[in-house]
Amino acid sequence: MLKRILLGVIVLLLATSLVGVFRAMPDENKTESILPKIKSFDNFKKLIADAQKKLPYFEFSRDGLFLEGRPGIVYSQDAKVSDESTSDYSKTNVQVEGVDEADRVKTDGEYIYVINETARKLTIVKAYPPQKMHLMSSIKLEEDFYPKEFYVDSRYLVVIGESKEVYKQIPYKEDDLDSKKISSRIIAYPPYYTTKETVCFIYDISDKANPKNIRKITLDGRYLTSRKIEGSIHIVSLKSFPYYFIDSKNLSAQDFMPSYSDTSMKGAQKVYIDFNNIRYVPDFTDFSYTLVGSFNLDSDTSPVSVECILGAGDIVYCSKENLYICAQSYKKVILPAKTLESLRPRYCYKPKTIVYKFALTKGRAEVLCAGFVEGKVLNQFSMDEYDGYLRIATTVESHYSWEGDFQEYNAVYVLDKNLKIVGKLDKFAKGESIYSARFIGNRLYLVTFKALDPFFVISLENPQKPEILGYLKIPGYSTYLHPYDQNHIIGFGKDAEDLNEEYAIPLGLKIAMFNVEDVENPKELFKVIIGDRGTNSELLNNHKALLFDKNKNIFAFPVVIYEKDGNIFRGACVYSIDMKKGFILKGKITHNISEKGCYDINRILYINNTLYTISDKMIKANRIDNLDEITSLMME
Helix, strand or coil, X not given: CHHHHHHHHHHHXXXXXXXXXXXXXCCCCCHHHHCCECCCHHHHHHHHHHHHHHCHHHCCCCCCCCCCCCCCCCCCCCCCEXXXXXXXXXXXXXXXXXXXXXXXXXXXXXXXXXXXXXXXXXXXXXXXXXXXXXXXXXXXXXXXXXXXXXXXXCCEEEEEEEECCEEEECCCCHHHHCHHHCCCXXXXXXXXXXXXXXXXXXXXXXXXXXXXXXXXXXXXXXXXXXXXXXXXXXXXEEEECCHHHCCCCCCCHHHHCXXXXXXXXXXHCCEECCHHXXXXXXXXXXXXXXXXXXXXXXXXXXXXXXXXXXXXXXEEEXXXXXXXXXXXXXXXXXECCCCCCXXXXXXXXXXXXEEEEEEEECCEEEEEEEEEEECEECCHHHEEEECCEXXXXXXXXXXXXXXXXXXXXXXXXXXXXXXXXXXXXXXXXXXXXXXXXXXXXXXXXXXXXXXXXXXXXXXXXXXXCCEXXXXXXXXXXXXXXXXXXXXXXXXXXXXXXXXXXXXXXXXXXXXXXXXXCCCCCCEEEEEEEECCCCCECHHHCCHHHCEEECCCCEEEEEEEEECCCCXXXXXXXXXXXXXXXXXXXXXXXXXXXXXXXXXCCCEEEEECCEEEEECCCEXXXXXXXXXXXXXXXXXX
16 A cells, blocks of 8 residues: 555656646747747846856957858859840849849849949949940939849839948946046047948839839848848848947947838837847847848838847848848857866867748748757858758857867758758868858758868758768869759869868869769869969859859859969950860950950840940940940940
8 A cells, every 4th residue: 555655656746747847848839939038128238248258258249240151152043034024134143043132233124223332323224225225314322321232123123221330429427437547648538339220212113214212211230131022022130239338327228229210100210129029049149139121012001020139140041931040159168188287178169050030921021930050151052941941051160279279070950940950961071161052952062172172962862861972072162153954063163272282272263064963973074264363253252243044055254364474354254165165265345444444344144135244334235146245335
């Protein structure tokens, strides 16, 4: 009887403890349990203080250092005939078909639109037919507005940029400076911080000769990137705040709240986002906000919808259904002592990436969940969504160690819809960093580099078990990968002189064709080296700079070529491809204005059989078959 009572008590206690365990488990379907809200100014200050304690040497602001990423890759769809025009024309290179990306030059098959950031204007040119090319209109933008890029469709022109940087002085009293302790030789300046706004202007261009501004939207912070899916636009900005003055009695809670505005709202007043509506990423190390502003072009009555997260992310990937933002964090790792006599504790900071996910609907972006992976993400092309999984490639390194230890390797992770890791491949290509990546279906093509260029073929057919199928090592490196067909990939990068496989000296620009038909033994079929050291092209850092069309057998890019004899070429190179003969140079195009001067070409596009090259002040039209010049137009 006593044994039965004891057994019953044990079972009851076990059941109670299990209930407690299950109650403590977060509900993954609830955003609150994964990305909690700040809720109050006091909690905000506590979060900032905790973050500073975790990484004491990171006491600086990274405002102004956010870019889309290092060199990457792109997969461009072949140009199609527009439903709104009889023209066959090129479109901006984008990562995901159906997800448009803003650029500084675009065409709709009849008109070419060009932004000039320095002159703060956008020019609309009637470009087709080329023989009648002429200026249609010019939009002079606000004096304190710096345009970056834009979208255009049959009715709307959406220009996105930044306001002029503003220096804000921190309120203070003379006593705050404690003048008694300041030498007469030292001038005490009042403290200040800088701020910017991301600004979006929407124009009705039904009448191309008379564009009308119909709406203005602002988001706090610097402009990072944006995406357009049908009529919905999603803009991402990064807002810094003076966290180092967080304990100042002269600043209020509102001074640390991000804001936005929309002229479609009544009164068009600036709206401050309360801490009750701001979420934060656990273990954040960047004292900035990420804002995602979404709106529908076809609805001028629905105001912009804004989501805000504490913990800045600087790399964005977007599918048709979801938007992902990566933020950097660091984990302190204690290292084992090398000797028994070692008294100094050894440690390093291992980087990890926080990924947070937004569900996209018409004119809205809603926070869903967050996840973690080891290492740093190169850029947007190191991520891909496929069959409900997010695949992500990273480089893992020890950030800092007292003894100078430094380890580096690479990894590929597969995450489910809740951003939980379900598969991984890690610790390969040790001592090297990822320079470019391309996900195509169930495969990942990856380039790492230290002195030689390993080109990896990785299978993701089994999401739980990614595996390396084969690799190739060649001199130089690729920073941009572009699929040619099912079995061939073009690599754009740099040739390099290998020095004992420890490091290499970059040389001229290199274009290579890789054959991946035999995945276990990828091969470099042919290549071309352009220029010598110093030769460079925007396409190595920006996928939008490449024009590629397989059907027309043409690819082109802007370039600055430095030859060994000292000659310098500034313009665009135009190539075709012969799978037996290799890359064939069709010709070069320049925007010369005198014997000694020329404009730098920014973009190349085509409309039907006419090739257009665009610089800040000139558009030149050439025949696409033989590159004979047809006409040119100055945009001044």
